[in-house]
Amino acid sequence: MIRPKLSLRRPLAVLGAALIGLTGAVAVAAPASAHHTTITATADCDRLTGERVITWKVENSETNKDATLQKVTAGPGTPVNVPVQGAAAVDLQGYVIPEAASVVAVQRVPGDTATATLEVYAEWLVDNKVTAEHTDKGDINLAADKSCAPTPECVDASQAKYSHTFDGPKGTATVKLDGELPLCGEGKQWFTLVSYFAPRPQFATPQYVYGTPDSDWIGGTQTEIELNVEIPNCHTQVDLIWGDAEQVIDPLVEGGKRYGDKKLGSPGAPGNRSTGPQGWYNGGDKSCTTPATTFASNCDGSVAVSLTNDGKTSKYPVEFEVKGENGFSKKVSVEAGKADTSVVVPAADAGKIEVLVDGKVIEKGTYSWQRPEDCPLPAVTTEADCKNFTLTVTNPEGGLPVKATFTYGDKTETRTVAAGASAKVTFKAGKAKSALVALPELDLEMEAVYTPEKDCGGSGGGGDEPGLPVTGAAAGGIAAGAVALLIAGAVLFVIARRRRVTFTA
Incomplete structure (x- = not known):
């Protein structure tokens, strides 16, 4: 009777592709009786799983009777199944071996198994009666071969190792997956490069992200990435970190979060899963201010x-x-x-x-300090009669004190006129026909013509001495001229810079 069991872990076609290398032959205890089974074995390594795959062959010694395998004991005690083409595999125990035939069964054991055994108790029946029975045992030595270890097709993202380059002053980095295997399945690992404004060229806080961090991932067929960020033209910090842009800390403040071992090249995990230079930089030769x-x-x-x-x-x-x-x-x-x-x-x-x-x-x-062009200039007024010639300098409010030099004939007087004040100098009328008023700090000089207010009768100031020619205007005209001079004083001084302006009193 054949009793169905669970299927093998892989169809025979896949098994054949994955198995490599014959490992040994079986040693069989030869029975003394006429009725017996003969057990032989071979073994291969499944490099996909790292398991030993043992193929057991059990032969029926009788040419005219079927053998029923009533009990099968395997060591190690993993299942021993008979592959059936197009159907689920069946358990070797209970299997009926036709007369003069054999059966092949497959057993999977751990890759480091040293010895495997198979013990079979068989019965031979005639007219449904047991006419003979026998127990036979076979074993196979696996220790002579190297242990069977799996050959993976990919690496889990949690176990992957990387290598990186880093140039902080240039803001560039690369990260590469180590080995020949890609990450398994849909696994991805993100990395991010970020630059900061920094208060000093050494680590200091607060720091503020400059520009946009650059993030990319390794996974699938993408096994190497390049990252680039802009660097501020001042003190900076640049970090290459494990993770995507959500891991970026902005700002970095006193007592706040830090990247710690997330920086690639760190001594601890996860940063130590990538080999290369330290993934952080502090520098810059200018302050991140614009005074x-x-x-x-x-x-x-x-x-x-x-x-x-x-x-x-x-x-x-x-x-x-x-x-x-x-x-x-x-x-x-x-x-x-x-x-x-x-x-x-x-x-x-x-x-x-x-x-x-x-x-x-x-x-x-x-x-x-430079004198503003719109500052009001001092004004000069004059008074004259047959005996005296008076000159007055008035300095507007809101300005600086001004030095004024008055010269008439061979006489010179100097005054400093405060802002909002006036200075008056009176000379005794003489033969000189004009006086000079100089404002050296303003680079100005003016000439005032002596013109008495009335006809001095042919004799000028100084009593009996001859008077100056009458060249002035009537008193009313002089007063009007004085007022006009006050009003136009600023204009007079502007146009008089580095030259002399002559006017009459």
Whole structure:
């Protein structure tokens, strides 16, 4: 009677393709009785699974009787099955071997099995009665061959090893799957390259991601990847990490998360599953800030200093120091993306002004006061009679003190006129027909013609001395001229720079 059992793990066709190498022959205990079975065996290695595949052959000694295998004992005790073409394999136990025939059965055992045995108890029947019975045993020595180990077709993603290259200053990296086998199935492993703005060329926080991190994966037929990121033109950190872009930390802050052993080339897992240089870099020779300044001169001699920190690489506060040549000093911290216009260097402390960051004068950070073109200029008025010639300089409010030099004949007087004040100088009328008023700090000089307000009767100032020719206008006209001079003073001085302007009193 044949009793069906579970099928073999693979059809014979697959088995034949996977099996390599004959391992040995069976040793058989030869029976003394006429009725017996003969057991032989061969073994192969299934490189796909790493198992030994033993093929047992059991022969019926009788030419006129069937042998029924009533009991089959195998060691190791794995199933021994008879392959059936086009159907499920059946258990060797209970199998009936026709007269003068044999049966082939297959047993799979671990690849490191040293010895396998098969013991068969058979009965021979005539008219359904047992006429003979016998137990036979066969064994096969597997120790002579090398152990049978599987030859995998792929590597599990959790066990895969990699190698990498890394160039932090250039922002480039490569990652390659080691070995010849691809990752199994749909397995993928992601890697990411990321660059940061950094406050210093050594590790420091906070750090902010620069540009877009580059992520790619290894899996299937893709066994090598290249990663590239932009590097800021300032202090930076570049990291090659295990995982996709979701693993990126932004920002990196004091006391916050760190990549740790996720960086490739780290001593611990998973970073140590890739061999190569350390996958992190700190450097850069410029600060990730954009300090800038502008200056504006005021008419009173002071200078307004504007400080900005809003350039493309401005990611951190900047502490500015504004220094005046005459002792002025003030420090101002400006946040990234902000500006400060609160610094005004007084006229008395200005001189040469410098703006410094980290003890160094920044680009375009030096300035000296320059008189604004729209500042009101001093005005000059005159009064004259037969005895005296008076000149007055009036300095508008909101400006600087101005030095004025008055010259008439061989007499010279100098005055310093404060802003919002006037200075008057009176000369005794003499033979000189004009006076000079010079404002050397403004590079201006004017000539005032002596014209008395009335006819001095042929005798000028100085009593009995002859008077100056009458060249002036009536008193009303002189007053009107004075007012006009006050109004047009600024124009007169603008056009009089480096040349002399003559007008009558």
